[in-house]
Amino acid sequence: MNKTILSLAAGLMLTGATLTGAAVAQDYPTKPVTVVVPFAAGGPTDTVARLVAEVMSNDLGQQVVIQNVGGAGGTLGAGQVAAAPNDGYTLLLHHIGMSTAPTLYRSLPYDPVADFAPIGLITAVPMTLVARKDFEPNTLEEMIAYIKANGENVTYAHAGIGSASQLCGMLLMNALDTQMTTVPYQGSGPAMTDIIGGQIDLICDQTTNTTSQIQAGEVKAYGVTTLSRLGNLPDLPTTKEGGLDLEIGVWHGLYAPAGTDPAIISKLEASLQKALTNETVVSRFAELGTVPVTAEEATPAALTEMLGSQIELWRAVIEAAGVYAD
Numbered sequence: 665m666n667k668t669i670l671s672l673a674a675g676l677m678l679t680g681a682t683l684t685g686a687a688v689a690q691d692y693p694t695k696p697v698t699v700v701v702p703f704a705a706g707g708p709t710d711t712v713a714r715l716v717a718e719v720m721s722n723d724l725g726q727q728v729v730i731q732n733v734g735g736a737g738g739t740l741g742a743g744q745v746a747a748a749p750n751d752g753y754t755l756l757l758h759h760i761g762m763s764t765a766p767t768l769y770r771s772l773p774y775d776p777v778a779d780f781a782p783i784g785l786i787t788a789v790p791m792t793l794v795a796r797k798d799f800e801p802n803t804l805e806e807m808i809a810y811i812k813a814n815g816e817n818v819t820y821a822h823a824g825i826g827s828a829s830q831l832c833g834m835l836l837m838n839a840l841d842t843q844m845t846t847v848p849y850q851g852s853g854p855a856m857t858d859i860i861g862g863q864i865d866l867i868c869d870q871t872t873n874t875t876s877q878i879q880a881g882e883v884k885a886y887g888v889t890t891l892s893r894l895g896n897l898p899d900l901p902t903t904k905e906g907g908l909d910l911e912i913g914v915w916h917g918l919y920a921p922a923g924t925d926p927a928i929i930s931k932l933e934a935s936l937q938k939a940l941t942n943e944t945v946v947s948r949f950a951e952l953g954t955v956p957v958t959a960e961e962a963t964p965a966a967l968t969e970m971l972g973s974q975i976e977l978w979r980a981v982i983e984a985a986g987v988y989a990d
């Protein structure tokens with residue numbers, strides 16, 4: 665008799681828990697959602713995040729608030745989200761750095777696969793090699809020769825080991841077999857301020873942060889890291905045209921902490937897909953040299969696939985370069 669009552673009670677509790685979970689997901693979100701951007705405000709990752717967050721706020725009926733958590737090439741912010749409650753109210757918007765950090769940092773405080781629930785891909789942003797506007801070289805070939813001749817007298821800005829700008833710089837120095845003096849920032853937003861101010865020579869940064877500066881003549885541009893020239897920067901040669909084997913597309917994804925209710929993930933996936941077809945987002949991305957991914961790519965499966973394959977790809981490249989953060 666007691667066993668029957670106990671198993672009935674357990675069943676009711678389980679049903680209740682399940683119903684509660686379903687009710688929570690159904691009502692989600694009931695308060696503002698925080699999206700952690702693991703770099704300083706004003707940089708390319710922040711730019712992508714704010715454009716997407718604005719549309720998702722309207723779609724979800726709750727503020728999607730950007731929280732900038734810079735430091736350690738994006739790993740501080742990523743670690744904060746990995747340790748956050750998996751209730752759907754703390755998300756991470758991060759880029760290719762999710763796939764390079766596991767190799768660059770041998771004591772990373774999180775696992776980019778096990779500790780996150782992917783929501784979807786967002787965009788892949790080309791990179792550009794730009795310098796302070798009075799930097800001596802005038803062409804990509806002259807820039808290459810200048811770096812080779814001046815080595816550590818050339819200063820190179822990046823957003824910390826694990827950032828896209830650091831990855832590009834590492835690949836550039838490897839390709840030229842020349843070490844520059846590298847200077848880390850909390851993000852390439854503040855780094856760009858010093859490039860424009862002339863305090864530092866060079867950066868490889870995403871078009872979402874460089875296009876307007878190039879078009880305004882605030883920086884000197886040498887090349888793009890894409891296989892073909894960009895429509896909005898047609899005069900910029902590709903790195904390949906300059907004899908550099910340096911192609912990078914900085915893919916971005918949206919993540920929740922592992923264990924987040926799949927119904928909440930699906931709601932966020934649908935909202936992200938709406939943001940990526942929003943006219944303002946599409947036209948602003950185009951102005952900044954990039955395009956949103958397709959609906960099929962703005963999915964957990966596509967982001968899972970991208971993350972896994974990129975971790976393997978960059979592990980081989982980084983181990984060959986022998987450049988580690990710790």
Ligand code: MLT
Pocket residue numbers: 703704707708709710761822823826827828829830850851852853869870
């Ligand atoms: C990077 O270099 O990873 C990004 O440009 C950093 C940022 O978004 O500030």
